[in-house]
Amino acid sequence: MSPGSNDGRLVRIIGGGLAGSEAAWQLARRGVAVELYEMRPEKPTEAHTTSDLAELVCSNSLRSNSLSNAAGLLKEEMRRLDSLIIRIADACCVPAGSALAVDRERFAEAVTAAIEALPSVRVIRKEAGEIPSGMTIVSSGPLTSAPLSRALASLLGAEHLYYYDAISPIVTAESIDMSVAFRASRYQHDNDDYLNLPLAREQYESLVAAICAAEKVPAKSFERFIYFESCLPVEELARRGRDTLAFGPMRPTGLTDPRTGKRPYAVLQLRQENRERTLYNIVGFQTKMTYPEQKRVFSTIPGLERAEFARLGSLHRNTFINAPCHLLPTLQWRGRADLFFAGQITGVEGYIESAASGLLAGMNVARFLQDQTPVTPPPTTALGSLLAYICDPARKDFQPMNVNFGLLPPLDAAVPKKEKKQLMVERALRDLEKWMSEIGEKPVERVGFRTLGDGPVP
Numbered sequence: 001m002s003p004g005s006n007d008g009r010l011v012r013i014i015g016g017g018l019a020g021s022e023a024a025w026q027l028a029r030r031g032v033a034v035e036l037y038e039m040r041p042e043k044p045t046e047a048h049t050t051s052d053l054a055e056l057v058c059s060n061s062l063r064s065n066s067l068s069n070a071a072g073l074l075k076e077e078m079r080r081l082d083s084l085i086i087r088i089a090d091a092c093c094v095p096a097g098s099a100l101a102v103d104r105e106r107f108a109e110a111v112t113a114a115i116e117a118l119p120s121v122r123v124i125r126k127e128a129g130e131i132p133s134g135m136t137i138v139s140s141g142p143l144t145s146a147p148l149s150r151a152l153a154s155l156l157g158a159e160h161l162y163y164y165d166a167i168s169p170i171v172t173a174e175s176i177d178m179s180v181a182f183r184a185s186r187y188q189h190d191n192d193d194y195l196n197l198p199l200a201r202e203q204y205e206s207l208v209a210a211i212c213a214a215e216k217v218p219a220k221s222f223e224r225f226i227y228f229e230s231c232l233p234v235e236e237l238a239r240r241g242r243d244t245l246a247f248g249p250m251r252p253t254g255l256t257d258p259r260t261g262k263r264p265y266a267v268l269q270l271r272q273e274n275r276e277r278t279l280y281n282i283v284g285f286q287t288k289m290t291y292p293e294q295k296r297v298f299s300t301i302p303g304l305e306r307a308e309f310a311r312l313g314s315l316h317r318n319t320f321i322n323a324p325c326h327l328l329p330t331l332q333w334r335g336r337a338d339l340f341f342a343g344q345i346t347g348v349e350g351y352i353e354s355a356a357s358g359l360l361a362g363m364n365v366a367r368f369l370q371d372q373t374p375v376t377p378p379p380t381t382a383l384g385s386l387l388a389y390i391c392d393p394a395r396k397d398f399q400p401m402n403v404n405f406g407l408l409p410p411l412d413a414a415v416p417k418k419e420k421k422q423l424m425v426e427r428a429l430r431d432l433e434k435w436m437s438e439i440g441e442k443p444v445e446r447v448g449f450r451t452l453g454d455g456p457v458p
């Protein structure tokens with residue numbers, strides 16, 4: 001594709017994955033013409049295996065479909081906003097308990113057929129090597145091709161485009177045992193930014209042994225290059241020697257346990273993750289342990305026995321931009337009002353989060369073309385809270401984030417813990433509907449949760 005101006009009415013979308021397909025659908029249903037650039041099959045990525053749009057590159061699960069889970073809440077919000085991805089996922093689902101899992105081939109084929117059937121959308125099977133002028137959505141995903149990555153690096157500054165993520169687990173504040181944790185920063189006795197979980201020698205050694213023995217996700221061949229000495233997975237540090245962690249991220253120097261008046265043998269530090277202090281990040285614990293193993297191993301740490309994990313750790317090949325510096329919560333680039341970003345490249349993490357950001361980008365581009373102000377859902381909704389997180393200009397050391405209840409603002413009144421999520425969900429859906437009516441969006445009739453997938457495909 002060569003750059004150049006378009007007539008201002010045509011929208012170019014780069015990347016026909018989950019975000020790009022959803023954005024194209026949202027634009028088409030608002031009568032906007034789209035050119036959707038997808039480089040496959042002409043140029044493959046390291047993970048996709050077909051030429052279908054919206055191919056799921058790994059798991060066939062779109063995570064929980066239950067309203068007791070933030071991923072389920074996000075899906076419900078997307079249903080009400082007429083998401084194509086969720087509509088087709090509902091129609092192609094396979095039994096998976098409370099999760100929404102799909103027949104991946106049927107799913108991607110149905111999305112491709114639905115997009116290709118739209119008269120106002122032209123799918124162009126070509127790599128985009130530059131950022132065009134005019135209305136554009138960049139949704140080229142975690143495996144953005146090299147020429148486009150170079151163009152993005154020169155647009156944003158090379159230091160604002162990342163090629164892998166190193167994610168430490170995040171736990172909710174209320175699930176940390178505060179009778180074990182103490183607040184302190186190393187050497188700064190008047191600073192309480194961190195929570196610290198002290199470990200005696202035997203506790204530390206059994207943690208190291210458990211980390212070494214835990215099952216790991218094998219690195220894909222194209223991911224082998226990503227380990228940098230400053231950002232090694234915790235299991236690699238544990239493998240290097242029994243005390244490597246105790247001299248690394250778990251070093252106790254500068255910390256005194258106020259309950260014993262002594263320096264612990266090792267310390268697990270938890271750093272505040274959001275302004276509301278509802279989430280804490282386990283410092284230096286990026287890992288490729290499988291998700292169930294992370295839950296099992298980290299729950300053996302004194303103070304984390306009942307930990308609720310808002311995000312689990314990972315290390316991935318992942319192209320994403322420094323969204324807190326560059327994006328408005330409307331998904332517009334701060335430097336150019338007609339350039340939008342959507343999908344994993346914005347720093348949201350996960351299939352549905354990517355599709356949800358595509359939904360908002362499509363909606364906002366249509367509003368922009370109709371001289372309406374781009375919008376963002378209230379922070380009390382799942383989508384609004386995720387966007388508020390990734391686009392918060394005060395955020396430092398940005399790493400991708402998935403949707404979770406810890407991102408939602410606390411409720412106004414104190415309520416019993418078991419009622420909290422339900423009240424947050426009710427507030428989210430009430431606020432979403434109010435917001436939709438304020439911006440003139442008609443809610444879509446609820447499809448309901450199905451468990452078997454023979455429903456109609458649009």
Ligand SMILES: Cc1cc2nc3c(=O)[nH]c(=O)nc-3n(C[C@H](O)[C@H](O)[C@H](O)COP(=O)(O)OP(=O)(O)OC[C@H]3O[C@@H](n4cnc5c(N)ncnc54)[C@H](O)[C@@H]3O)c2cc1C
Nearest residue numbers: 015017018019039058059128140141145343344350351354
């Ligand atoms: C290996 C891997 C496994 C993952 N597994 C999971 C998982 O199991 N569950 C989960 O929730 N999330 C997973 N993710 C994270 C993420 O949710 C998915 O990558 C998701 O597909 C992101 O959606 P997207 O639309 O942003 O990108 P994609 O779905 O990747 O779509 C981007 C599209 O842009 C195209 N493209 C790239 N560059 C160009 C260019 N220059 N010109 C034209 N087209 C271009 C690509 O071919 C691709 O089709 C995984 C990511 C990776 C890399």
